[in-house]
Every structure is written in C-alpha cells, then in structure tokens.
Amino acid sequence: MNNTPESLIYEISVPGRVGVNLPDCDVPKARLPAELTRDELDLPEVSELQVVRHFVNLSQKNMAIDRNFYPLGSCTMKYNPKLNEDMARLTGFAQLHPLTDEAGAQGALALMHTLQEWLAEIAGFTGCSMAPAAGAQGELAGILMIRAFHRDRGDEKRTKILVPNSAHGTNPATVTMAGLTAVELPSDNRGNVDLEALRAACDDTIAGMMITVPSTLGLFDSNIVEIIQLVHECGGLMYMDGANMNSLLGIVKPGELGFDVMHYNLHKTFSTPHGGGGPGCGAVGANDRLKDYLPGPISAIVEPAGEKNPAPLYGLVTPVRSIGRLKAFQGNFGMHVRAYAYIAAYGGEGLRDVSKYAVLNANYVRASLNDVYTVPYDRYCAHEFVMEGHWKDAPGIHALDIAKRLMDYNFHPPTNYFPLIVPEALLIEPTETEDKATLDAFIEVMRKIAAEAKSQPDLLHDAPHDAPVGRVDEVRAAKQLMLCCRPEPDWRRSKADAPATT
Numbered sequence: 001m002n003n004t005p006e007s008l009i010y011e012i013s014v015p016g017r018v019g020v021n022l023p024d025c026d027v028p029k030a031r032l033p034a035e036l037t038r039d040e041l042d043l044p045e046v047s048e049l050q051v052v053r054h055f056v057n058l059s060q061k062n063m064a065i066d067r068n069f070y071p072l073g074s075c076t077m078k079y080n081p082k083l084n085e086d087m088a089r090l091t092g093f094a095q096l097h098p099l100t101d102e103a104g105a106q107g108a109l110a111l112m113h114t115l116q117e118w119l120a121e122i123a124g125f126t127g128c129s130m131a132p133a134a135g136a137q138g139e140l141a142g143i144l145m146i147r148a149f150h151r152d153r154g155d156e157k158r159t160k161i162l163v164p165n166s167a168h169g170t171n172p173a174t175v176t177m178a179g180l181t182a183v184e185l186p187s188d189n190r191g192n193v194d195l196e197a198l199r200a201a202c203d204d205t206i207a208g209m210m211i212t213v214p215s216t217l218g219l220f221d222s223n224i225v226e227i228i229q230l231v232h233e234c235g236g237l238m239y240m241d242g243a244n245m246n247s248l249l250g251i252v253k254p255g256e257l258g259f260d261v262m263h264y265n266l267h268k269t270f271s272t273p274h275g276g277g278g279p280g281c282g283a284v285g286a287n288d289r290l291k292d293y294l295p296g297p298i299s300a301i302v303e304p305a306g307e308k309n310p311a312p313l314y315g316l317v318t319p320v321r322s323i324g325r326l327k328a329f330q331g332n333f334g335m336h337v338r339a340y341a342y343i344a345a346y347g348g349e350g351l352r353d354v355s356k357y358a359v360l361n362a363n364y365v366r367a368s369l370n371d372v373y374t375v376p377y378d379r380y381c382a383h384e385f386v387m388e389g390h391w392k393d394a395p396g397i398h399a400l401d402i403a404k405r406l407m408d409y410n411f412h413p414p415t416n417y418f419p420l421i422v423p424e425a426l427l428i429e430p431t432e433t434e435d436k437a438t439l440d441a442f443i444e445v446m447r448k449i450a451a452e453a454k455s456q457p458d459l460l461h462d463a464p465h466d467a468p469v470g471r472v473d474e475v476r477a478a479k480q481l482m483l484c485c486r487p488e489p490d491w492r493r494s495k496a497d498a499p500a501t502t
C-alpha cells in the first residue's frame with residue numbers, strides 16, 4: 001500500500017471531467033458579491049466513481065477501530081455504538097435550531113435534564129452541567145468554581161492547587177489557565193500520591209487538589225480517602241479528573257468518596273467517537289457546596305407536572321453563583337443524545353459490567369505481559385496499565401519501535417511516551433468490548449515483538465513495513481502544517497530520507 005498514484009486525487013484529474021450532474025437551475029440566477037468569488041480555483045476534475053474510490057481507499061489506509069484492535073491508553077476509542085449515531089441524527093434532535101424557544105424544545109430539554117440527573121447519580125453528585133465542550137474545558141470550569149467558592153468567602157490567599165505528577169497533562173495547564181498556581185506532588189513507589197509530601201504541602205494557601213482517578217498510570221490510589229481528608233482538613237476542595245469513569249461505573253461514586261467537583265468525558269466514557277478534534281462534552285458534576293457555581297445553562301424543571309401540564313415543563317437556567325458560560329448555546333447537544341442513548345441502553349447493571357470488564361481485560365493483558373516487559377507499578381490496575389518499551393539486552397530499541405512494529409501486525413499502537421514519569425512508556429487500554437481471542441492475539445504479538453527486539457532489532461527499527469506513511473517527522477508536521485491535499489513538490493521523500501521521530 002505505498003503511495004500509488006491513485007492516492008493523490010490531483011494526479012488522476014483530467015481537465016473537463018465532472019463528477020456531478022446538476023439539474024437545470026429553476027430559480028433566477030443571482031450574482032455573488034465579487035469578493036466571494038474566484039476565477040482561479042484549482043480543484044481536481046474527476047468522475048464520481050473516482051472520488052468515491054479515492055476516499056474509500058484513503059479510509060482503508062488508516063488504522064481504525066472499525067478495522068483493528070485499538071488499545072490506545074487514556075484517550076481510547078471506547079465503545080461507540082453505531083446505533084447512537086442514528087439517535088443523534090434523528091430529525092427532531094439534529095434539526096432543532098439552537099434558538100428554538102423553550103416551549104418548542106421540551107423534548108431536548110427533557111433529555112438534557114434526565115442525562116444531568118443520571119450523570120450526577122452515577123458519580124454521586126447533586127448537580128451537573130453539560131455546557132463544557134471538552135474534558136479540558138470541564139476542568140477549567142471546575143477549578144474556576146473552586147476559585148469562586150474561596151473568593152466568595154473572602155479567602156483570597158488560597159491560590160495553590162496540588163497536582164500529583166501522575167495527573168493528566170491538562171490538569172496543571174488548567175490550574176494555570178485559571179490564574180492559580182499548580183504545586184506538583186510526587187508519587188510513591190507504588191504509584192500512589194506521596195502522603196508525606198501531601199501532608200507537608202497542606203496549609204491555608206491551598207485552594208484545592210486536582211487528581212486524575214484512575215491516575216495516568218492506570219492506578220486507583222489506595223489512599224484516596226485519606227488524601228481527600230487531608231485536603232479538606234486544610235480548607236481545600238477536591239477536584240477529580242473523571243475523564244476515564246469507564247473504570248468506576250457502578251463501583252465507585254466519587255461524590256460519596258468526598259470529591260466536591262469532577263468532570264466526565266462523555267466522548268470517552270459515554271459513547272461518541274472522538275479524536276481528530278471532533279466535538280466533545282466535558283460535563284461537570286458538583287456536590288451541594290459547589291453546585292450553585294456550575295457553568296450555565298443547565299436544563300431544569302421550571303414547573304412540575306400538574307393539572308394543566310401532564311409532563312413537567314423544562315427551561316434553561318443559570319445557577320445563582322454560576323461562573324458563567326463557557327460555550328455557545330447548550331454545549332454539544334448531539335453528544336448529550338448519544339450519552340443518553342448509551343446509558344439508557346445499558347442501565348445501571350450494564351454500566352457496572354462495562355467497568356468490570358474494562359478492568360478485567362486490562363489486568364488480563366498486564367498479567368500476560370509482565371514477564372517479558374517491565375511493568376513499573378505491577379499491581380491491580382484499573383482500565384489501563386503502563387509498561388516500559390525497552391530492555392537492557394536490546395540496546396537501541398525504544399517504545400516507538402515497538403509501537404510501529406505493532407502496525408505490521410495490524411494493531412493500532414498504544415499511547416507512547418505518556419505518562420511522562422515512566423521511561424519509554426507504553427500505555428495500554430484494551431477496553432471492555434474486546435473478546436478474549438482478540439486480547440490473546442495481541443498478547444501473542446507483543447511477546448513476539450519482545451523476542452524480535454533481541455534477535456532481529458532491525459525489524460523493529462524499520463517498522464512499519466507496509467503502511468502508506470511510515471515514520472513521520474512529528475516536529476516538522478506540527479511546525480509546517482500542510483492543510484491542502486495538493487502536495488508540495490518535495491513532500492514525497494523516500495522512507496530512507498525521512499528522519500526518525502524521537
């Protein structure tokens with residue numbers, strides 16, 4: 001599957017060829033303003049079939065969850081039932097104009113309200129807002145809520161947020177965005193937060209703590225109750241990064257543990273394909289202390305069911321002390337529909353099974369690989385685990401080589417070089433939806449690659465062997481973004497010339 005000419009649509013373009021057959025215009029022709037039109041528009045001229053084949057071929061060059069096992073840790077493409085795509089496209093939802101008045105949008109508002117209640121119940125909170133458009137924006141909302149809480153009480157000196165070094169990278173970034181100071185906490189040798197360091201850091205300048213649960217090491221902190229207690233005792237509030245609730249559903253309610261505020265990633269845990277920067281929803285749940293600070297708008301019952309109206313009347317409200325708006329309209333509503341459909345289809349018991357199998361599968365893979373790979377925190381993990389992609393007796397082999405070699409076996413590589421606190425990290429999340437045969441096939445390949453690393457290291461260094469694009473220069477790709485499908489003349493350098501990434 002190398003770069004065959006068909007992979008470049010401009011190369012099959014023939015002047016004058018058209019792919020559409022438009023009907024005659026049945027309205028008077030109008031002139032567009034000159035500033036909106038161009039005479040020179042360099043588009044490929046191709047037939048309908050060529051266009052279809054071009055895009056279908058391109059789509060098949062990708063490693064995709066619909067074709068391959070995709071164990072990408074942390075931001076995994078989890079289970080995104082196709083049915084939920086249909087639900088989000090139902091005309092009554094998809095075509096509902098965001099400016100429709102509340103009376104005309106009761107169905108959508110009822111769905112939002114029910115989903116808010118479900119999410120709050122799942123995580124043990126009393127309020128929920130689905131306005132934030134991403135996990136990171138949910139984090140910003142939560143930290144701004146904590147900041148507002150302290151400011152309202154005139155407690156201005158609380159300007160620090162504790163962030164363990166096993167946190168997701170967005171956590172310290174969020175703290176900084178919110179105008180507070182992130183104070184990093186080390187982990188102990190089991191991968192838990194170092195309690196001594198936490199004790200030493202707790203004082204009356206602490207606004208709160210932001211902890212990723214499970215951590216990016218895939219671990220549930222064994223001292224979580226004590227951690228929450230310590231931070232509360234010094235007057236701080238507890239933020240939980242709940243992006244990966246798919247390991248805790250029906251098992252742990254963060255609100256009952258004592259967390260004050262948390263975000264969920266609906267686009268990870270509750271359906272909706274993500275990646276490629278598509279729409280997201282970083283819903284935020286909060287307890288009684290913080291729910292009045294939630295971002296708006298949220299859907300509320302403005303008039304309970306009664307004689308006049310057999311169903312309750314819903315409206316959009318902004319909580320009294322709200323930090324305000326973060327997003328236009330009501331957030332990404334299509335995602336609310338998918339999450340609603342997902343939770344409704346599973347029910348409580350089903351959601352618990354999701355988490356049980358996610359955790360079981362991750363532990364099965366971990367326990368099947370820990371004799372050939374170094375698993376730095378080798379204890380029961382949650383939905384994912386981290387291992388090291390290097391060996392003393394395989395000099396020159398890096399996590400990236402293992403990741404690329406996996407592609408030769410048709411597996412999407414795991415997340416690599418994250419979390420940062422593990423050298424040559426490979427973060428593996430199998431998810432609950434894979435069967436044992438798939439996991440066994442993956443394990444067998446991982447063991448094979450470990451053997452190859454020692455006997456035939458070049459097989460790894462030269463991998464992937466038949467991907468259309470081998471190793472991209474990520475630095476150049478980021479700095480010289482090429483957004484046009486018409487390539488620069490020199491873009492197609494041979495594989496041998498392409499610099500290896502690090």
Ligand SMILES: *Cc1c(COP(=O)(O)O)cnc(C)c1O
Nearest residue numbers: 074134135136168170241243280
């Ligand atoms: C994905 C993720 C985030 C960020 O979510 P976005 O929607 O990408 O902003 C935050 N924390 C954790 C633990 C995550 O896995």
